[in-house]
Amino acid sequence: MSASEIPVPQDPADALAAVVALRRLADQLEDAAVEQAMRAGWSWPQVAEALGVTRQAVHRKHAKRLIAAGVKLRRRSP
Amino acid sequence: MSPIDAYLHTVIMEAATEARRQGSATIEAQHLLLAVAAQEGTAPQRVLASAGLDYQAVLAALDREFDHSLSAVGVSRAAFNLPRPSMPSKRPPDIGATGKLALERAFASAPRKKDLRPAHVLLGILQAEVGTVPRALALAGVDRADLLNRVRDAIAGDGVE
Structure with missing residues (x-):
């Protein structure tokens, strides 16, 4: 789908609210996807590269939560 | 701790829990609204309930706004x-932009700090004319202007000296 095919709501309030909702959905999707990958044995560097962010960023954002959830984390990349 | 300080503390702590539950890194106006709706036996909770907005109804309205947007x-x-991702860590979320505005x-709606009542917190949340909260209320068929009047009546009837 090209950018011109993304439906843009006519009302600015709807368009701005869609941005807020998409960010929230993306955050939720990231939480679930990172947890899924780490449970499947991915390493931090792999997850970071797949997300297009630094290893430090992904670790800072998700490590505590996953450790609290009892996910067994790989310490080193293969 | 004065009653209003205790109320503010409880509402902000519970709003933080709501934020975490929804995977939000910040406490926003909608999380404060949920916390206000959950404080049984308080004036703002009664005002919300009188408009059909108990805790579950607020939650449903916010969910509907999310899907609608x-x-x-x-x-x-x-x-x-x-x-479903695991519950986010215990790290307390910071107050977000819309939470701060609310x-x-x-605070600005009370003449003096000592006049501040729990209903002023709801008044602050409901004054937003754009954003998630007013959209959720509109989708739920709630008349925000009427609700604001009810909150002001509740504050006036609370014997503010």
Whole structure:
């Protein structure tokens, strides 16, 4: 789908609210996807590269939560 | 701790829990609204309930707003079937931009700090004319102007000296 095919709501309030909702959905999707990958044995560097962010960023954002959830984390990349 | 300080503390702590539950890194106005709606036996909770907004109704209205806003760009939450992520860590969320605005408006709506009542917090939240909260209320068929009047009546009837 090209950018011109993304439906843009006519009302600015709807368009701005869609941005807020998409960010929230993306955050939720990231939480679930990172947890899924780490449970499947991915390493931090792999997850970071797949997300297009630094290893430090992904670790800072998700490590505590996953450790609290009892996910067994790989310490080193293969 | 004065009653209003205790109320503010409880509402902000519970709003932080709501924020975490929804995977939000910040406490926003909608999280404060949920916390206010959950404080049984308080004036603002009674005002919300009188407009049909108990805690569950606020939660449902916010969910509806989320889906409605996504649908405006052709996105459906139902299309995502990933496992639910674990509860975020215990790190307390910071107060976000809309949460800060709601509290600033609450404080500004009382003539003096000692006049501040729990209902002023709801008044601050409801004063937002744009954003998630007014959209959720509109979708739930709630007349925000009427609700604001009810809150002001509750404050006036509370014997503010």
